[in-house]
Each structure stands twice: as C-alpha cells, then as structure tokens.
Amino acid sequence: MVQRRSLLKVAAAGGIATLVPWSRLTGSTAAQATEVAEPAHSAPFAHPMPLPAVLRPARRTRTSDLYEIRMRQTRAELVKGLSTPVRTYGGTFPGPTVNAWRGREVVIRQINELDVPTAVHLHGAHVLSEHDGLPMDTIAPGGERTYHYPNEQHAASLWYHDHAHHLEAENVYRGLAGLYLIRDPREELLPLPSGTHDIPLVIRDARVEADGSLVYTRPTDCPHMLVNGKERPYTEVAARKYRLRIYNTCVNRYVRLRFADNTPFTVIGTDGGLLESPVQAEDLLMLGGERVEVVVDFSRHRPGTSVVLENTAALATERPEVLRFDVTRTAVDLSYVPRRLTWRQPLPRPTVERSFELRTFPEMTINGRLYDPNRTDVTARLGTTELWTVTNAEAPVPAGRPDFHLWHSFHTHLTYFRVVERNGKPADSRDAGLKDTVTLAPGETVKIKMTWGPYAGQYLYHCHQLGHSSGGQMGRIDVVD
Ligand SMILES: [Cu+2]
Known part of the structure; x- marks a missing residue:
C-alpha cells in the first residue's frame, strides 16, 4: 500500500506516470482498496459555470486563420477554494476554443513549454496524416510544431487533445483538451438557438x-x-x-x-x-x-x-x-428545431469487411495485439467503403458494480462512420448520425461503415478510454491510393 502511495505521488508530480500500468490504476487487482489521500470535499453549485475562452487568431490571410498556442503548466481553481496545477493549452483549463469556418484553413503553431512530450490531435477532423497528431509525431519539451487544418467538412463540434504515445491519458486528464468548432454559413441560416x-x-x-x-x-x-x-x-x-x-x-x-x-x-x-x-x-x-x-x-x-x-x-x-x-x-424566443436539419450523402455499399475484438484482460488489446507504430494492422484503399464489426469481448458484470474499465469506445481517425447494427439489431436513434466514436458496453457488438478518405496516409483507430489507448488498445491503418 505504501509502495502504491509513493508510486501515485510520483505520478502526480509528472515523473514516471506512464510507467504506472492502467491495470494498477483500475480493475480488480488488490490495489482497488487503496487510496492516496482524502479527496477534496465536493460542494455542488459553488461556482458559476464559465465558458471556455475563445482564441483570437494571431494573423489572418485571405485563405487562413493563424493561431499560436503555448502549452504550459499553470494553476486553475477546479474545486472551490483550491489551486490545482494543470497542463494547459494557452493557460486555460480547458483550453481555448478555436472557431473555424468550413472551407477556411486554420493553422495552429503549437509550442510545447511543458516538461512532457505532446502530440496534438484534432478529434473529428479530416486532415493530412502529418497533421493528425499521431502518437509518435511528438513535440518534445521546448519544441514546436505547426498543424494545418483545411476544414473541408461539415459544421461539427470537434475538440483538440493530446495523443502522445503512452502519455495521452494523463496529458488529457491534466488539462490538454480544448474545443474546435467548425461552422458553416448554411447551418447558421437554420432557426436553431444561436x-x-x-x-x-x-x-x-x-x-x-x-x-x-x-x-x-x-x-x-x-x-x-x-x-x-x-x-x-x-x-x-x-x-x-x-x-x-x-x-x-x-x-x-x-x-x-x-x-x-x-x-x-x-x-x-x-x-x-x-x-x-x-x-x-x-x-x-x-x-x-x-x-x-x-x-x-x-x-x-x-x-x-x-x-x-x-x-x-x-x-x-x-x-x-x-x-x-x-x-x-x-425571454422572447423565435428559435425552433426544424424537422429537417441537414442532408448527408448516403454511404455506398461496403465492399470490404473486417472484424475487431477489444479486450481489457489480460491486456488492453485489439484482435489480441498491442499497438505497434511500426506494424500496419489495416491497409484500406482510399475511397473504399468498409463494414467493420467491432466487439467488446469482456463479459457483462452484475448491475450496480462499477465497470468503467470493461467498456470501450471505438474511435476512428480521418473519417466518420455510421452505426448500422448494434447487437444484431438495426441501429436505433441512440446511434443516429455520423459518429467518430461509438460506445461498447461489455459484451456488445456494433457494425459500423465508413468510406476511407479523403486523404491517403497513416492513421489510427483506437479505444477512446484513453487509459486503454495509452496502454496499447490502438491499431494503425494505412490508407493507400
Ligand atoms: Cu477500451
């Protein structure tokens, strides 16, 4: 118990955090019963809810908005009256919101002033592989990298967050997450609340x-x-x-x-x-x-x-x-929700089928394998529509028992998918719309279909329980032309 206490203390200081295996942080091991200390008292409704700051471009050109973000350690008041060290984009927790417009490029120069490597992934974006924030494409402490986001996609609520290999879970937990909203002049015409x-x-x-x-x-x-x-x-x-x-x-x-x-x-x-x-x-x-x-x-x-x-x-x-x-x-309210919100091109019939099995035990794997950046797990042809069967291979646990560690959330980079089936039945309204992350309770199976594109290159699919992805529950997909 003492050993665990000191391990987590070191983890909290940012030292060997990544060496603390997820299985020791969760699950059914003997560590379950141990604690580091007493958490702060929880007093609800003590704070007014802030809105995340909106980032202003450092410069605008005819085609692009250019931003600069310094990743740095600072302090924030998460719980009333307490000052908490956090890792931030630009000094705010969560990071500042980037407002993008469809068809107008955003360029973000990310400067890493933290003492850990980082990689910035824009979750939900169609981007070139070199700007995807792949786990090995890290920014060393003191380094920087400039990411280009074309925003050639529908309006959507995206977010940017850390993806450095083995570090993403703790980096995001400590604050490396911010919103990125793509707007579209056509969507702005809808009578929705705005x-x-x-x-x-x-x-x-x-x-x-x-x-x-x-x-x-x-x-x-x-x-x-x-x-x-x-x-x-x-x-x-x-x-x-x-x-x-x-x-x-x-x-x-x-x-x-x-x-x-x-x-x-x-x-x-x-x-x-x-x-x-x-x-x-x-x-x-x-x-x-x-x-x-x-x-x-x-x-x-x-x-x-x-x-x-x-x-x-x-x-x-x-x-x-x-x-x-x-x-x-x-208030006077002229807004309403129209019965038709948008129209999306139906996905073509899939021509390739694949299956993926996600496990928590004995290790956090996909199809029995841990992520290896040097191994291509899937090669997909650009523009091909595929049907993926994704299974959470862990058995359900009795109701009332905490089971977060047995759930998986399957996430694809580069492209959105549609959920076609859940547990052998056609997907219902819970799985409606274009998704990039889908929830799998223990024992569940979903079928999802997607068209790989719009770019060729190296991308990822992984569990978005970031403790799982950082433990290796991730696969490499190469989209080839
Ligand atoms: Cu998982």
Whole structure:
C-alpha cells in the first residue's frame, strides 16, 4: 500500500506516470482498496459555470486563420477554494476554443513549454496524416510544431487533445483538451438557438486532493465532476430554448445524463455534426470522446426555479449532480428545431469487411495485439467503403458494480462512420448520425461503415478510454491510393 502511495505521488508530480500500468490504476487487482489521500470535499453549485475562452487568431490571410498556442503548466481553481496545477493549452483549463469556418484553413503553431512530450490531435477532423497528431509525431519539451487544418467538412463540434504515445491519458486528464468548432454559413441560416444561446458543456471527472493536487487515478476514485473546468457549477438561463454542445472528455468513464425532472433533450447533432432529423431523448449515454448536441427548452420552467442535470451513472459513493440551470427570466424566443436539419450523402455499399475484438484482460488489446507504430494492422484503399464489426469481448458484470474499465469506445481517425447494427439489431436513434466514436458496453457488438478518405496516409483507430489507448488498445491503418 505504501509502495502504491509513493508510486501515485510520483505520478502526480509528472515523473514516471506512464510507467504506472492502467491495470494498477483500475480493475480488480488488490490495489482497488487503496487510496492516496482524502479527496477534496465536493460542494455542488459553488461556482458559476464559465465558458471556455475563445482564441483570437494571431494573423489572418485571405485563405487562413493563424493561431499560436503555448502549452504550459499553470494553476486553475477546479474545486472551490483550491489551486490545482494543470497542463494547459494557452493557460486555460480547458483550453481555448478555436472557431473555424468550413472551407477556411486554420493553422495552429503549437509550442510545447511543458516538461512532457505532446502530440496534438484534432478529434473529428479530416486532415493530412502529418497533421493528425499521431502518437509518435511528438513535440518534445521546448519544441514546436505547426498543424494545418483545411476544414473541408461539415459544421461539427470537434475538440483538440493530446495523443502522445503512452502519455495521452494523463496529458488529457491534466488539462490538454480544448474545443474546435467548425461552422458553416448554411447551418447558421437554420432557426436553431444561436449566439449566447449556443453553449458548450465540457464534462469530465477528476480527483482533486484537499491540498489542491490533481491525481491521475482510476475513474472509481474520481469524485469531482467538472463542467467547463469547474466542479458541478450552476449557470443562469432564460426561460427559452438553448443549444447545448455536450462533450464527454473523461479519459476513462462514461456518463449517463438526465435532467432530474425529466426535461427532455431534443438531440440535433452528434460527433459529425447535425443529424438529418432531430431525435427525442430522456437520457444521454456518452463515453469518452463522444459529443451530443441537444436543444433544451427551459420555457417549461418558471423564472425563479432551477433544474439539475444529473449523471445517473454516478457511483454510489459520488454525487449525481453535474450542473444546475437557474431559470432567472422570461425571454422572447423565435428559435425552433426544424424537422429537417441537414442532408448527408448516403454511404455506398461496403465492399470490404473486417472484424475487431477489444479486450481489457489480460491486456488492453485489439484482435489480441498491442499497438505497434511500426506494424500496419489495416491497409484500406482510399475511397473504399468498409463494414467493420467491432466487439467488446469482456463479459457483462452484475448491475450496480462499477465497470468503467470493461467498456470501450471505438474511435476512428480521418473519417466518420455510421452505426448500422448494434447487437444484431438495426441501429436505433441512440446511434443516429455520423459518429467518430461509438460506445461498447461489455459484451456488445456494433457494425459500423465508413468510406476511407479523403486523404491517403497513416492513421489510427483506437479505444477512446484513453487509459486503454495509452496502454496499447490502438491499431494503425494505412490508407493507400
Ligand atoms: Cu477500451
């Protein structure tokens, strides 16, 4: 126990963190019962919810917006009254939001002033391989790299985060994550809530100790749920409709979001942007990496009342509250959700089929293998549509037992996919839309189809439980022309 305590202390200091195997941070080992210290007290609704800062371009040209971000260590108040050391993009936790426009290039010069290597991946983007932030394409401490993002894709809620091999889980956990929103003039014409009524919610867990330190540990020991970098905040809204861009950026756990009074969600978008048509939902199951965009109508609530967004997948030892909305005023609301939101080209019939089996035990593998950057696992021809059967090979555990470590979230770089089938049945509204990350409970199987492109080169597919990908649950795909 003492040994584990010192190991995690060192991990917290940023030293040998990557040498602490995931299996020791989680799962069913004897380490399960041990703790590093007492976490800070959890007091909900102590902070107003901030909005992530928006990054201003350093320069604009006729075709491009050029940005500069310095990755650096700083401190942030995650839990009320405590100062926590964090790794940041540009000094904010989460990082600053980049607003991009479809068809207009974004160039980001990333300067690494941290003491760990980093690699910046733009999750959900169609980019050339050299700008994908591959695990071995790292920026050494003191180094820099300039990433080019063409934004030749539909409007969507993306995010950029660390992907340095073996380090990504802890780097993201410590703060290396920020939003990247691609907008499209055509989408702006829709009557959806917009401007100050279009709000990102970056949801993630954390473990902050009473002394303010942030400990990277298993998700069953992470009692602090953060929204936009603050623990369980509150926010004031008018009695009208809002568009909420919800991100689960937890490195190792799923959340199941629901309003305490069952206020419904109108789901309008997923990882790949708007759905063709909206879908009603009462709860949202999201694993790390997934995005869901919803419209919520707070005009159901009288001014002066509040409604709490809860995580019904919180552990028995945790608080369920995530965020409180205080309805403070009435408002004129001309926004609405149209019955048709967009139109997407149907994917062609797949001509290649492949299967992937994800395991947690004895090691975090895909088809029995750990990631090897020098081994090509899949060669796909550019422009070919493929059908992938992806299975979570772990058996379900009895209800009520924490099982985050047995879930997988399958993520593809470069391209979006559609979920065709789940557990042998046609995919339902839960799997609607274009996705780049799909949730697999223990024992589940999904069939997904995608067209490989628009670029040839070396890319990745992996589990987006980042503790798993950093442990090797990742494969290399070479898209060839
Ligand atoms: Cu996994």
